[in-house]
Amino acid sequence: MSAEALIMRGVTRDYPVGTAFGKKQTLRALRGIDLSVRRGQTLGLVGESGCGKSTLAKILLGVEEASSGEVLVEGRPISEYGRLDRAGLIQPVFQDPYSSLNPRMTVEAIIAAPLQVRGVGDGASRRRRTREVAAQVGLPDHLISAYPSQLSGGQRQRVAIARALIGEPKILICDEPTSALDVSVQSQILNLLHRLKRELDLTMILISHNLAVVNHLADEVAVMYLGQIVECGPSEEVFARARHPYSDALLKAVLPPRAGARLPELHGLEAEFPSPLNPPSGCAFHPRCQFADSLCVERAPERKGDDHFYRCHHPLGKAGGEITARPAPETV
Amino acid sequence: MAMLAAPLSPGRIAFRRALRHGGFWVGGLIVLTITLAAIFAPLLTQYDPSLQDLSQRYVPPVWSEKGSWDHILGTDNLGRDYFTRLLFGARISLAIGFVTVLISGIIGVSLGVAAGYWGGWPDLIINFVITIRLTLPVVLVALVVVALVGSSLWLLMMVIGLLLWDRFAIVVRSATQQVASREYITAARAIGSSTTRILFREILPNITGPLIVVASIEVAHAILLEAALSFLGLGVQPPQVSWGLMVAEAKSQLMFRPWMIAIPGAALVLLIFAINLVGDAVRDVTTPEGKA
Amino acid sequence: MDGPILEVEGLRVDIPIDGGVLKPVRRVDLAVARGETVAIVGESGCGKSLTALSIMGLLPRNARATSDCIRLNGEDVSKASRRRWRQLRGDRIAMIFQDPMTALDPCYRIGDQMFEILRQHRRVTKGEARARSVELLRKVGVPTPEERLSQYPHQLSGGLRQRVMIAMALLCEPELIIADEPTTALDVTIQAQILRLLRDIQRETQIGLVLITHDLGVVAGVADRIVVMYGGEVVETGTCDDVLGAPLHPYTEGLMRSIPVTGETARGETLGFIPGVVPRQSGELLRCGFLERCPYAREECAAGPVALRDVGAGRSMRCVLPSDDGVRDPDIWTRFESEEAAS
Numbered sequence: 001m002s003a004e005a006l007i008m009r010g011v012t013r014d015y016p017v018g019t020a021f022g023k024k025q026t027l028r029a030l031r032g033i034d035l036s037v038r039r040g041q042t043l044g045l046v047g048e049s050g051c052g053k054s055t056l057a058k059i060l061l062g063v064e065e066a067s068s069g070e071v072l073v074e075g076r077p078i079s080e081y082g083r084l085d086r087a088g089l090i091q092p093v094f095q096d097p098y099s100s101l102n103p104r105m106t107v108e109a110i111i112a113a114p115l116q117v118r119g120v121g122d123g124a125s126r127r128r129r130t131r132e133v134a135a136q137v138g139l140p141d142h143l144i145s146a147y148p149s150q151l152s153g154g155q156r157q158r159v160a161i162a163r164a165l166i167g168e169p170k171i172l173i174c175d176e177p178t179s180a181l182d183v184s185v186q187s188q189i190l191n192l193l194h195r196l197k198r199e200l201d202l203t204m205i206l207i208s209h210n211l212a213v214v215n216h217l218a219d220e221v222a223v224m225y226l227g228q229i230v231e232c233g234p235s236e237e238v239f240a241r242a243r244h245p246y247s248d249a250l251l252k253a254v255l256p257p258r259a260g261a262r263l264p265e266l267h268g269l270e271a272e273f274p275s276p277l278n279p280p281s282g283c284a285f286h287p288r289c290q291f292a293d294s295l296c297v298e299r300a301p302e303r304k305g306d307d308h309f310y311r312c313h314h315p316l317g318k319a320g321g322e323i324t325a326r327p328a329p330e331t332v
Numbered sequence: 333m334a335m336l337a338a339p340l341s342p343g344r345i346a347f348r349r350a351l352r353h354g355g356f357w358v359g360g361l362i363v364l365t366i367t368l369a370a371i372f373a374p375l376l377t378q379y380d381p382s383l384q385d386l387s388q389r390y391v392p393p394v395w396s397e398k399g400s401w402d403h404i405l406g407t408d409n410l411g412r413d414y415f416t417r418l419l420f421g422a423r424i425s426l427a428i429g430f431v432t433v434l435i436s437g438i439i440g441v442s443l444g445v446a447a448g449y450w451g452g453w454p455d456l457i458i459n460f461v462i463t464i465r466l467t468l469p470v471v472l473v474a475l476v477v478v479a480l481v482g483s484s485l486w487l488l489m490m491v492i493g494l495l496l497w498d499r500f501a502i503v504v505r506s507a508t509q510q511v512a513s514r515e516y517i518t519a520a521r522a523i524g525s526s527t528t529r530i531l532f533r534e535i536l537p538n539i540t541g542p543l544i545v546v547a548s549i550e551v552a553h554a555i556l557l558e559a560a561l562s563f564l565g566l567g568v569q570p571p572q573v574s575w576g577l578m579v580a581e582a583k584s585q586l587m588f589r590p591w592m593i594a595i596p597g598a599a600l601v602l603l604i605f606a607i608n609l610v611g612d613a614v615r616d617v618t619t620p621e622g623k624a
Numbered sequence: 625m626d627g628p629i630l631e632v633e634g635l636r637v638d639i640p641i642d643g644g645v646l647k648p649v650r651r652v653d654l655a656v657a658r659g660e661t662v663a664i665v666g667e668s669g670c671g672k673s674l675t676a677l678s679i680m681g682l683l684p685r686n687a688r689a690t691s692d693c694i695r696l697n698g699e700d701v702s703k704a705s706r707r708r709w710r711q712l713r714g715d716r717i718a719m720i721f722q723d724p725m726t727a728l729d730p731c732y733r734i735g736d737q738m739f740e741i742l743r744q745h746r747r748v749t750k751g752e753a754r755a756r757s758v759e760l761l762r763k764v765g766v767p768t769p770e771e772r773l774s775q776y777p778h779q780l781s782g783g784l785r786q787r788v789m790i791a792m793a794l795l796c797e798p799e800l801i802i803a804d805e806p807t808t809a810l811d812v813t814i815q816a817q818i819l820r821l822l823r824d825i826q827r828e829t830q831i832g833l834v835l836i837t838h839d840l841g842v843v844a845g846v847a848d849r850i851v852v853m854y855g856g857e858v859v860e861t862g863t864c865d866d867v868l869g870a871p872l873h874p875y876t877e878g879l880m881r882s883i884p885v886t887g888e889t890a891r892g893e894t895l896g897f898i899p900g901v902v903p904r905q906s907g908e909l910l911r912c913g914f915l916e917r918c919p920y921a922r923e924e925c926a927a928g929p930v931a932l933r934d935v936g937a938g939r940s941m942r943c944v945l946p947s948d949d950g951v952r953d954p955d956i957w958t959r960f961e962s963e964e965a966a967s
Contacts, residue, residue: 048811049782061522087524100515103342104537114523147341152901163519182667183838184898187882194892209812216884216891239886253812255819255841256885259869263820263845269813273781 011069044218097156233308359609435493440500448508541618548611735773896957
């Protein structure tokens, strides 16, 4: 078996969009995604709203299908898995624990649902396993018969994680798992995810707009812009030496909660986020990029680099031993 | 945390709130009383609803000068006991109300859930069907069908049931759309749940609130419709008795013995009012606290 | 004019519920000087948004606010009539909301919404209103402002909508702007731009700015002073650099410890966190409100309510611990982790 838990090759996803007068348009949510995640690794997926990261998650969960391209899970195309096999392999943790739990079911029923659906074990063994997993995610025993409305945000997210883990999946897809939670609770969930990943040897895809969170948990980072991966590489590499101007801007936009922190100056990003219905020519980032020239307008950049790859005609950082184009850090 | 001592299901919480809701008590008690009276009608009266006694025609109710305790609500033009007829009439009214709502509810919920959950072309088709149904004037269609096929209680229930599903479909469709967009539905799909499980375990329990409200409106609607049809002579046929029929039979006495119309009329108003009170209460207690 | 733009003393908010009274805001004092940005920081349920709404006179109907005084530029408005409040809002005080999509009326063009505000408070002709609106839209960096006036909110991106909200807040040159999580709904790159815009405008116009947020990163970027709230009380105040540099109250400290910071926290390192959940705020506090969640808790914390005390250098804290770092244990915020997992 290969070392890759997950491989995506040239995955696209188009949505037909009708307008009032019946003119058909195509929304290209994903425009050729190449990604691979090694077993036991965490891939952080960052990008702004509308970049397609949630669509990507839905394709991995089998809730939506790719329009073209290949998704391999544990070496087999995702479409070859049956509904239940796929569910046993890949599980999600969603952003909003207020929306991801059925208000009419008890915590126990919610956590045990994956086993029930797949007909694993009898009632008694399922109950035992439910309690086991609840303990594993730090959910107090007395909450097991409660309903979601009686739980705090952090407790709800623990329930969602327990539901994802009960069937012993190999891959966990966390879509903004902490952004709906309070700061002090966020860190508990991050600690929990990290501990579980280590204990259970999970492969994890962590989707987040919060780069500090991604940097904290992810071994690799992929930066998405308008349905494409514009840069991808080991976290240390990308966070220390971003090559794509967009990754660089995202990194600079992080506001550290430290005394003396200053607001970053982001050049060029004032321009509006382009519509995926009508993506810019050439490099999709060129209308917002301070380094863009005619080449960027005309031709889409190829993928460059191997382990740390990027799509940019004018990458930042070293080029022939010299630092190019990178502006001095702004201070105010 | 102390407040978690006794976990209550959302349904039980709503029920507890209902017990503190005045409208629920008043409406519920009236509906319950009328239902019990209808069920135990033979035990509550010594007469038969169609027993004629021509020597006792037009006996006024007990509160008028010539009234007697033999006939508490008096007698009609054939000397039948009005109280007995009212009790047996309640049977028909309630049966019509509940059976038709069962029929229309099943049709409307199925269509609404299908349209709301799948969207796309099923939604288009179902919306078209709903629109067609809305263009049909209910009373007129019912009249025509009954006039063509002839009248029986079961036919009446079927006809009304097949006509009153539109509100169910519309409300359930939008409620389903709302629920279907929640992440727990995506989560259910991601754990491999079958569509049946999603529809019955995830969606239906979460649309019961609006469903009960619509059901209460439609019960009242069906009862009124039956009364209207019976009044026009195309509803329940003698010797069966319904409140609408009682009003119809008494219409010639409107000027001379107004109580004959007032009594079944008042019974109808009371029942409809009570059902609506219960429906409103259900709506109040199923909306989140503080938003009522 | 000297003196603060806004002075709030003893602000309380009560919400009567079945069998009791919720007290989401308990005697909050607040002062904002001209040209100053004060950040009110805290997690959901700490009372920061209700505090802001009380200052705007916009509390929900079932909530009651009482205060010793709310002075706006010297005028006590705590007992002002509804009519006076309507004059003040949008004119002397303006508010910027979290979600510009829901704060702008989708049925009206941007221009109409802006003219309406001007006509409420100023005698202006249509032409003047238009000129003023265009001027402000340009100032907040909205491209082609003339065209935007005839657009509807849904035609603008999230960042542009928030810029429009800011322009609307500035229309009548208010003395005070209250911004409630102004960038929470926006993407990170847009967030930086909007914060920059707010700060630049505020420096230029010397408006007092109250910034309500849960994001300490945002605070670090723009605030002059920080007011940390927990459980309806102010638990710590001080300048931005002082509080973030050396938090005094255990709650502030816990918050700071729970945020991963690129370049400081090692990958996968156990983050600090505050155990437990925010308690429901009902009845009077008989002891320290943070007691159940505080790793430093000791006997005296339960003896009675803790007062907000001045610890010099313009800082204050509501805690019995000494204000120097003598007893602090750097690992205390991660120690609960193992206990929590074991329970």
